[in-house]
Amino acid sequence: MAPSPSHAWDFRGCSPSTPVLDSVGGNLAATLMHGASCTTSGVDFDGVDDYVELDNWEWGGAVTIEVYVKYRTFNNWSRVLDFGNGERSNNVYLSNKDTESGIGFNVFRNSYEQFVRQGEWGLSTWTHVVATVSGTTMKVYKNGVLAGRNEDAHEPYIMTRENHFLGKSNSLDPNFDGSIAFLRMWHSVSLTGDDVAKLYEALQCEAGKASTGASFCEDCRAGTHANAAVGADECVPCPAGSFSTIVGSASADDCQSCEAGTVSYWGAAACASSMSGTASHAWDFRSCVDDAPVVDSADGELKATLMNGATCSPYGVSFDGVDDYVDIDDWEWGGALTIEVSVRFESFHPWSRVLEFSNGDEDDNRIFLSSTGWDESAWTQVVVTVSGTSMNVYKNGALVGGSTGAHEPLTMTRNQHRLGAGQSNIEFFEGSIAFVRVWHGVELGQEEITALFTELFSCEAGSFGPPGECTSCPAETPYSRRGSTDSGDCTACDTSGSYTYLRECFECEAGLYNPFTNSTSVDACLPCAAGKFSAHTGSSSCLECDLGSYSRSAAPSCTQCLPGKFNPNTASTHPKFCQDCAAGKSSVTGATSETKCFLPDSVLFNMFATATSSEIFTYSKGAGDFALTLAGASSESSLASPKTLTFISDTNMLVSSFGSDE
Numbered sequence: 001m002a003p004s005p006s007h008a009w010d011f012r013g014c015s016p017s018t019p020v021l022d023s024v025g026g027n028l029a030a031t032l033m034h035g036a037s038c039t040t041s042g043v044d045f046d047g048v049d050d051y052v053e054l055d056n057w058e059w060g061g062a063v064t065i066e067v068y069v070k071y072r073t074f075n076n077w078s079r080v081l082d083f084g085n086g087e088r089s090n091n092v093y094l095s096n097k098d099t100e101s102g103i104g105f106n107v108f109r110n111s112y113e114q115f116v117r118q119g120e121w122g123l124s125t126w127t128h129v130v131a132t133v134s135g136t137t138m139k140v141y142k143n144g145v146l147a148g149r150n151e152d153a154h155e156p157y158i159m160t161r162e163n164h165f166l167g168k169s170n171s172l173d174p175n176f177d178g179s180i181a182f183l184r185m186w187h188s189v190s191l192t193g194d195d196v197a198k199l200y201e202a203l204q205c206e207a208g209k210a211s212t213g214a215s216f217c218e219d220c221r222a223g224t225h226a227n228a229a230v231g232a233d234e235c236v237p238c239p240a241g242s243f244s245t246i247v248g249s250a251s252a253d254d255c256q257s258c259e260a261g262t263v264s265y266w267g268a269a270a271c272a273s274s275m276s277g278t279a280s281h282a283w284d285f286r287s288c289v290d291d292a293p294v295v296d297s298a299d300g301e302l303k304a305t306l307m308n309g310a311t312c313s314p315y316g317v318s319f320d321g322v323d324d325y326v327d328i329d330d331w332e333w334g335g336a337l338t339i340e341v342s343v344r345f346e347s348f349h350p351w352s353r354v355l356e357f358s359n360g361d362e363d364d365n366r367i368f369l370s371s372t373g374w375d376e377s378a379w380t381q382v383v384v385t386v387s388g389t390s391m392n393v394y395k396n397g398a399l400v401g402g403s404t405g406a407h408e409p410l411t412m413t414r415n416q417h418r419l420g421a422g423q424s425n426i427e428f429f430e431g432s433i434a435f436v437r438v439w440h441g442v443e444l445g446q447e448e449i450t451a452l453f454t455e456l457f458s459c460e461a462g463s464f465g466p467p468g469e470c471t472s473c474p475a476e477t478p479y480s481r482r483g484s485t486d487s488g489d490c491t492a493c494d495t496s497g498s499y500t501y502l503r504e505c506f507e508c509e510a511g512l513y514n515p516f517t518n519s520t521s522v523d524a525c526l527p528c529a530a531g532k533f534s535a536h537t538g539s540s541s542c543l544e545c546d547l548g549s550y551s552r553s554a555a556p557s558c559t560q561c562l563p564g565k566f567n568p569n570t571a572s573t574h575p576k577f578c579q580d581c582a583a584g585k586s587s588v589t590g591a592t593s594e595t596k597c598f599l600p601d602s603v604l605f606n607m608f609a610t611a612t613s614s615e616i617f618t619y620s621k622g623a624g625d626f627a628l629t630l631a632g633a634s635s636e637s638s639l640a641s642p643k644t645l646t647f648i649s650d651t652n653m654l655v656s657s658f659g660s661d662e
Helices: 193-201 446-456
Strands: 007-010 029-033 037-039 042-046 051-054 063-073 079-084 092-096 103-109 112-116 126-134 137-142 145-150 163-166 177-187 209-211 217-219 281-284 303-307 311-313 316-320 325-328 337-347 353-358 367-370 379-387 390-395 398-403 416-419 430-440 498-501 504-507 602-607 615-621 626-630 637-639 644-648 654-659
Touching (some): 063 079, 126 193, 337 353, 337 367
Antiparallel strands (some): 037 042, 079 092, 079 163, 126 137, 325 416, 337 379, 353 367, 353 416, 390 398, 498 504, 602 615, 626 637
């Protein structure tokens, strides 16, 4: 076991307003400065002005420093820590090298430095680094493994240094952009390689747990499991159609199949009732057998028999458009009704029937679905409902038509229930039918029909296809969102602005960006630095805030300076850059220079503003007159004593209205 540290500051779950106390020494406080924030993973720094300041204490000689760090951006020589008396004055610091990922461990005696610059910090991933110095030997370990050494080094002098910064330099180098989980120090101790390996090993996770970054190992939530012996990076979700109620599951065997009539999606802790499980009748032709009737799976009795050579496939029953059809046993029905079908038309014959339930050619008590409004050579879900005088048609989960002057079908036992065929003078259906479901006495609503569509087209992530026809995405484009229906939905997900997770491709949210390709974690989405913003998802870079505005980090937009202030700078990081107009003057929101400040009897209005310019009008009141002047114009246009002068913006918003007696 490694020796106990001399000092330890753990920032996981800290509070920005409360200093973090040294849990070993007891009295040394670490105070968050300039907006450094706390998360469950540690203290977060914006790379602009955030830092942490430790109380000063006397130390030096042999020393070991341990940190757990996540860089978001490699600013030039940005410091994880810098303990010293100013620039190049008895400093000990850990940083990245230049604007690159190299690890820099520097020890100064007065202004003379020794260093190790070997190994690399991870970007947007947690890195465990231990730095030691004893006698003339300096070492750097990354993730438990020796990364570099210097055998001609020196120990730091024993003294009380003036500054102990985390995230900030004792020189003019930019601040650290990222997170620090904890800092530990050993005085008069240089940990061995075995000691360091044990420290890193302690960060690894046992079965049933997974690493969530600096939050270390946490139990896998219900619906997931981690079946690696140790060191799982993520919890694996139970597949669709199964669930697990166990927290901290260590085995896929804990994922249980959903009961009949219920469904689940990836990572489910429970199964939910399936709308399809509530149907009065259901015939599923996927993987049927040509010479065997398909039995109604809802009531277990009504049979659907393939006629005249209709054939079965894994995707449903196929009809040749010549004479194929399916004949369903007769039963009594009528009144309120919902029918759902999943159909693929290969050719549109005039009024060819997907289904027709009737008493033959001479009878009007029929209900049918025919070849109007379907997609060709593509699977289409259609749901039709009738209740009272209301009829509705839904296509792929969306309402596409309806009537309020309809009627319900009469309740009776009709003598023809056919799929793919209708009256004798109507051509046959050419295509495939995956299934037919019928609800009696029920008019399904929009939410229920949307649920049916989602259930129907729920190919797993990394695959695509229509109902029952899911195909794995190609190796070169292996990612897709759950429910993808087309090969075009598969993507390499190797572009900037995106990342992958469990074979799905996601875009970074607004306010974040990802300049890197082939990212495999949401941690690759970096917050825009203060003074910048990204307004859209999937951004690969951030834009600078314009004049008259500012932003803090992770901003989806810039905040305009308030009235009475102005800001002549771009990329401003704080409202303090919005300067006050001179005494007695005011300004409109987002004013960009001091010239935009005005006296009460001379007001500027931003009219018809665009992203690149704005036309400025000035009015001034005299003895009963108002003068309206366009900025830059050579003469004034005077309005003689109007009762009211009203300014309207290009968005038809009332800007201001003035009476002639003001």
